[in-house]
Amino acid sequence: MDLTVAGNRAELAGARRxxxxxxxxxxxxxxxxxxxxIRLAHEQADHVIVSIFVNPLQFGPGEDFGRYPRTFEHDLxxxxxxxxxxxxxxxxxxMYLPDRQVSVSAGAMGTVAEGAFxxxxxxxxxxxxxxxxxxxxxxxxxxxxxxxxQLALIRRMVADLDxxxxxxxxxTVREPDGLALSSRNRxxxxxxxxxxxxxxxxxxxxxxxxxxxKEAAKAVLEEAARLKPPLLLDYLTLADPATxxxxxxxxxxxxxxxxxxxxxxxxxxxxxxxxx
Ligand code: PAF
Numbered sequence: 001m002d003l004t005v006a007g008n009r010a011e012l013a014g015a016r017r018x019x020x021x022x023x024x025x026x027x028x029x030x031x032x033x034x035x036x037x038i039r040l041a042h043e044q045a046d047h048v049i050v051s052i053f054v055n056p057l058q059f060g061p062g063e064d065f066g067r068y069p070r071t072f073e074h075d076l077x078x079x080x081x082x083x084x085x086x087x088x089x090x091x092x093x094x095m096y097l098p099d100r101q102v103s104v105s106a107g108a109m110g111t112v113a114e115g116a117f118x119x120x121x122x123x124x125x126x127x128x129x130x131x132x133x134x135x136x137x138x139x140x141x142x143x144x145x146x147x148x149x150q151l152a153l154i155r156r157m158v159a160d161l162d163x164x165x166x167x168x169x170x171x172t173v174r175e176p177d178g179l180a181l182s183s184r185n186r187x188x189x190x191x192x193x194x195x196x197x198x199x200x201x202x203x204x205x206x207x208x209x210x211x212x213x214k215e216a217a218k219a220v221l222e223e224a225a226r227l228k229p230p231l232l233l234d235y236l237t238l239a240d241p242a243t244x245x246x247x248x249x250x251x252x253x254x255x256x257x258x259x260x261x262x263x264x265x266x267x268x269x270x271x272x273x274x275x276x
Pocket of ligand 1: 025026027053055058125128129147150
């Protein structure tokens with residue numbers, strides 16, 4: 001079936017066909033990680049909608065909203081190749097009323113780990129995700145495990161606000177050397193990339209010794225802090241998957257080892273799920 005590109009909410013409504021829908025929300029700059037989410041979405045519903053919207057609400061002052069990669073023609077090719085039914089790519093003015101007042105609060109879970117370094121980020125994410133759910137009315141929505149705290153918060157929002165959608169998680173896709181795919185990887189110079197590899201190296205070290213996961217990962221990150229360019233750590237946490245609070249000493253069960261760091265001008269995140 002042909003790909004329909006809906007540039008506003010009226011075109012989106014006009015593109016609706018009978019059958020079930022799976023939504024893959026994105027900010028564009030699509031890569032193989034997005035392709036794997038789209039393939040997973042096809043397993044869930046008759047039609048797949050991909051939204052492409054660089055959401056200003058989730059970028060803080062001084063973050064990369066202005067220079068976030070925008071590759072719309074390429075993204076349409078990817079969606080065409082992957083059999084997507086509808087691409088929803090609204091303008092900022094079509095998404096947000098100039099006098100908008102009400103937004104979603106991510107609560108305490110939005111202020112820890114990634115939220116401590118990006119105040120307001122998760123409020124912006126949840127607000128746009130809820131709006132995308134309301135506009136596209138999907139049966140299922142697919143999100144990547146790479147943004148683990150975002151995924152956990154979206155599940156929380158769906159449970160707390162009774163949003164009628166099923167959330168499905170897609171595994172993180174990695175380069176053969178371990179680097180997690182990200183739209184921001186294109187900012188990395190070859191030297192930056194060599195340093196950035198230490199993020200996944202640290203997580204592998206942690207996963208190999210779950211009883212001392214954080215210490216093992218920390219040792220690798222300390223090595224990376226001495227490289228040129230250095231890896232500048234924002235945080236390393238062994239988090240409770242339900243709250244994203246640091247797990248207490250002696251914790252048994254599932255935990256998420258999550259890391260965020262800057263390499264050069266690029267900020268990267270990664271995580272691995274462990275059973276301690
Ligand atoms: O993960 C992303 O790309 C964004 O945070 C999302 C979910 C599309 C909301 O803007």
